[in-house]
Amino acid sequence: MKIASYNINGINGRLENLLRWLKEAAPDVVCLQELKCEDKNFPVSKINQAGYHAVWRGEKSWNGVAILSKNEIKELRRDLPGGDDEFTHSRYLEAFTSGVVIGCIYLPNGNPYPGPKFEYKKRWFSRLQEHAKALLATGLPVILAGDYNVMPTELDTYKPEKYRENALFQKEIRDDFAMLVDQGWTDAIRMLYPGKRIYTFWDYLRKAYDRDAGLRLDHFLLTADLAEKLTDAKVDKAVRGWKGSSDHAPVWIELSEKPARNKTSRSKRIGGKKIPVLTREIQNLLKQADETEMPIGIKPMKATLVDEPFDQPGWLYEVKWDGYRAIAYVEKSGAKLFSRNNLEFGQFTTITAALEALKLDAVFDGEIVALKEDGSADFGALQNWKNTQRAELIYYVFDILWFKGYSLLSITLNDRRKILEAVMPREHPEIRVSKAYHTSGLDFFEAAKKMKLEGIIAKRADSFYSSDSRSREWLKIKAKRRQEVVIGGYTRNEGTEKYFSALTLGVYGPKGNLHYIGKVGTGFNQQSQKELMAVFENLTTTICPFETEPDVDEPSQFRPRRMGAKPTWLKPDLVCEIEFAELTSDGKLRQASFKGLREDKSPNEVVFEYEKDTASITQEVSLQHQLAEQPHKPSAGSTRNRKGKKLKDKGLLLTGSSDTQDKIVDGHPLKFTHLSKLYWPEEQVSKRDMFNYYDQVAPLMLPYLLDRPMSLNRFPGGIHSASFYQKNVKETAPSWARTMPHTNEKGEEKSYLLGKDRATLLWMASLGCIEMNPWFSRASSPDYPDYCVIDLDPDKNTFEQVIQAAQVTRSILDSMGVPSFPKTSGSTGIHIYIPLGAKYTYEQSQLFANLIVRQVNRELPKFTTLEPTISRRGGKMYLDFLQNRPGATIAGVYSLRPKPGATVSMPLLWDEVKPGLKMRDFTIFNAVDRLSETGDLFSGVLGKGIDMAEVLSTAQHLFS
Template sequence: MLSGLTNDELRNATQRAEPIKQELEKLGAPKRALRVADTELMLAETREEPFSKDGWIFEVKLDGYRMRAACQDGEPILYSRKGLEYTESFPEIARAVKAIPFEGVILDGELVVLNEAGRPNFNMLQARARLGAREARRAAIESPATLYVFDLLAFGGYDLRKLPLVKRKEILRKILPQTGPLRYSEHFEKNGEALYEQVVKLGLEGIMAKKADSPYRSGRSSDWLKIRADRIDDFVVVGFTKPKGARGGFGSLHVGAYQDRKLIYCGRAGSGFTGDQLEEISAQLTSLVRKTPPCEPPEHGALPKGPDHLWVEPKLVCDVRYKEITKDGLLRQSVFVRFRDDKKPEDVMMPGTGDEGRGTSEPEAGSPRPPSPVPSPREVKLSNLDKVFWPEEGYTKGDLIEYYRSMAPWLLPYLKDRPVVLTRYPDGINGKSFYQKDAPGFVPDWIQTIPIWSEDTQRDIQYFVANVVETLVYLVNLGTIPLHIWMSRIDDLTRPDWCLIDLDPKDAPFEHVITLAKTMRKVCEQVGMPAFIKTTGKSGLHIMLPLGRQMTYQQCLQFAMLFARLVTDRHPDIATTQRTISKREGKVYVDAFQNRAGQLMVAAYSVRPSPGAPVSMPIEWDEVNAKLRNSNFTIANARKRMEKLGHDPVIKVLELKPTLMGVLERLNELIGED
């Protein structure tokens, strides 16, 4: 079978999918259909030494291309880390992806071509990637590729990225076939050192260490660590460098290896010698000095020149530990281990690990590729990271950027496809600030903007649209602290996703805000209207009612005014709909007038320019109690809170589509009763 699944598994796909969806619902996975273009890879940071630690899992790091795979609009797609499409180059993988009997699956894995020994061979993979469509079909039989899948980003209309890694892998194992070109990437729950030792013995690239509970975050993260395996190979000593400073003997050894009967220079090993070795080896080397190099330069490199470099007859053999051979043909991070008296120089061949001479860049494909929907790398040049933005707390601009970057998985769904308005504080919260709707002309080409006609200025205003983390970081790097958004999306700006009731206390006690919020929820329950709540980050609360884009702004305003009237009628002593501040008489303003075209709402998770750096935080209804304060949630604890909570309690406001006609009928009945 193309998918590697049995006929029974294919026939029972619907039944198999249902319990998985039920599990995802219980885990709080957002019900949101993802496309590959909506996702960005999670990348690992580098660590030098292996380790073992509770709460971490370990995987073998394979030598291939990072690849996302999915089936969209009935067609399979394979996209590399750099956004190149490889669907035609690897038809065997594409067929297997298309044959997966589940909908909305997005896989993340490493694409490899295995040699006869069953180990990844990067050169063979590169050769496959260069082929055109016709040659690729033949190569799929002669040197088939395998996609080792280690993560699952989406399934059946659910976004899995916020779930813990081990949960994502648990579901991944259930949906992947037991055989075929799609393979589940196994992991080990402890003893990373033991796995690392086995990887070194097998000549594999290294291991990955991952936090078991880590969500899938776009960009580089310390929750994932890559640990490259050292390699030890024999090399011929071809020269040495003169010592520097007080060091005696020599500086480093020049080494090479034979390839096609030619001795090729491979670089140097400049450490790992004891004092005794320096003296002993130096005497041997001095006796072997010659005027010309005994070796040729590597294909893409050159021999070192100058009076500090001395060449010797190729008589000695040594072991060298190194990370890899670079695209210039030189050893990286090489360390002398020992001399090998048992080896003849002519027996030392160029290491055949499949990694020599390769670079890290992907080749151009042999056939023209259609434009990729995955954007090319976006660079943000950060500035003034040490500038203090919150003097009392000492929080810097760099802290603010890191907060927004780390909160992007939760924040971006609220920003997606919405015009964003900035309030910039280039000198921090105590400095001057200014409002910015119009994107300046100097923004990079990859920043998305949308023109919206302004009656006030009689021209188009280019609003920012922040769909990706790089755009978010770019905006914050401008000195932006709070982010305000439209309640409608750019594909139809006339229809908001939610209706907003803003409980604004001004000088009223916050306990009155709590009382009114609870009453608002009770009213919503009476009329069958879902309701969600978040702190504003300043002094009040926002209650958001999902509309499913079924109303215009004018209808939304009238809808909100009905709720505001019911709440204020039940609490005339503490609530008012009076817009003029001087006429509120110390009461909480139940504001329905935010529901007009062009009006803005501070985005969930947005930071406020106030002491303590509070944020607008989505909360559960049972958190609306006497302990609730806007100051409870800050840039210092927001991420930890969300990771502990495990889900966003407000996110469904973007998805729900209630039956509004029934809600309106019950609202009018309540108003008649009151």
């Protein structure tokens, strides 16, 4: 294949020269620069008549680029990612043709130097470098060709001293070109002519062409696979001498169909190299890992399927390869490849031989891919490789799990990749490091779609390797909808001459039953059908493998008439992969196409893979990492675990019928007034009853009020009266009360009341505080709450659903090893407390609660929500995690509630949280008797507290 670059310098004025050259040189692909015509004036009809397809981007007077091809051509992009507001003279056009991605480049010279145009040129080069990385990551064959207006070395000019001050020859721009090449590109002309002066442009001086006063400004940069096929390169200098020709001449390279260099000798050279000398950085990374023997039986970490690409810091992106996932165990004595189910791949002998030749002790994770002639993946060829061995096999390695006695599972992906790139050869015919880049996920996905790749993988750069789990820190975004399915049989239509008309397909449901999801009737040829029938021969059965026998000849809107299809059932032992357009509302595949058998998958693992919401998943992962990264405060000594104590029987504080009484409590005088006033009129519960209740439960309640700022919710007229909140007690609190000064947003000095003793509790009650609302943290550590609270706040839910949500929350916390303590809210919901030991901030507490409630919502999506706005909840129960913030309060434990029934916020045993539980089981009438029996069930809330980092580390599977 012959690929050319030609700065035409005005296409319409030099069209005849161009057409003459196209006819004589007959290049397969041509990159043109400096069209100097608008899009509408591009001579497409003349180009077509010459036998070429074309894509172009014109400009009226300055620039413009085009790509011509004898074969069909598909435009991929019309500019580099990013933008620049200052200058727009540079041009980039990208297309796919003849199995190669072609990037056509024109970059002006940047003179005068120094100056703004040169700075622009450097910025443009930075954009090119970033995009070039993304192109390398696709694994596709790519050529970046055109007029770079850069002379990389002194060999690239006839007179170096003349160009010392020219923008074309400046060190910064030469360094940028060198950095681009160092990514893994091959400068085609310089590789073929390492010491020769090759010119593509000639100076404007008089008779410069005759004197060969030239420069090399046009370059071809090739990916390694194309560099293998490079056979020749020339400049058609004679065209420069044609009448009226451009000051540039066409330059071209020639690629053979197969690699031109001896692969066998090259493999020996690479394989025979010594184990690399590790830098100090890599040695230090290994020291962070655990020393272990080489592991066996590792199952790969899996990615979660999400519905759309995204851009977020902290993620890197890779190509989703269309092949077989394989764990490679490599020793100096040999190498073995195993599937995701630990079945050995014995057929891929070229890969195992290449791995063995590396002379490494390592375990790799990667994908075995079969490549077509055009460099794209061919899954069918991979499936049949054992029989045909026609395709080129590549093992794309994207992770290293063990190296020379060190397990790398517990160090970050970023660090694992540093080790991987340090120990693997940079170029190898069969073993390649799958590129990973910090780039735009949106742009990367668009490129993958245009290049007809299967999709992309997004990975958290700081993620650890979690064997045999489906992680939310690895996400896959598919450009094509693919699904693994179980083959349950095949059909033959009436009158067909084919071996079969379609395969009947299914996936397993949660109860282990095989559900029919439709048929696939395309993607086969006669030979592949014959080969499949040979496999089916020993699997035929009279028993339908599907849960319900399907009507395999059922008409549909896409095929309204019956075809006379008859089924032959098969034992559900085979898995295949299909591509499809959509899943219909009744759960059937539409426009399915067969891609090949999956011998690396067990049938009982095949379930339908639904796309998850990208935004929700990435936000959750971000929350997890924020929690893990934040330091925590040492545990406070005042939060020692307290043993639950019981109430002691004692007489009532206030007796008799007097409406006013004075008492000495904790040495302080208190006046109790309006004692006969009914605070709960329906229940005939008076203000006196409220005082007596709080006096009786004070021994259990005070530890949860001590040193905590209080938000006073006052109901001076009882539960049906107007109420108001009071936070400032600077002018009203008795002198013996403890307070915490604070300054409000207006700069005013205020004071919070602090919980202290029985006198303080009863003084609050005397203000009409029916319920007690303490902070989650104490005045001695106001930014560090003692506990995290999850508030199950129902709307149009039954209390049975509240109980169900509470038990799901408990189950999640139990599986994480996290203690939890439930209590009734005293209103409609349930509060669940998690001890923190005053070691974490409110932000960390809220993030942790957020993770938990997201998991609850995933398990109970029909009647729970994370929507804080009541009008948007749709009647669902709100899983409230936002209470975990400074200054927020909820009704404290043992608090009365200003609700009908005189209910109490009562601690519960988890065994009590079951159907039949009611909020009115715990009221002012029975609470003291209960507490005399149970004692304080809530003491663990003020205990040591969880180790959040350890919990998150050991519970990653829950968020997978």
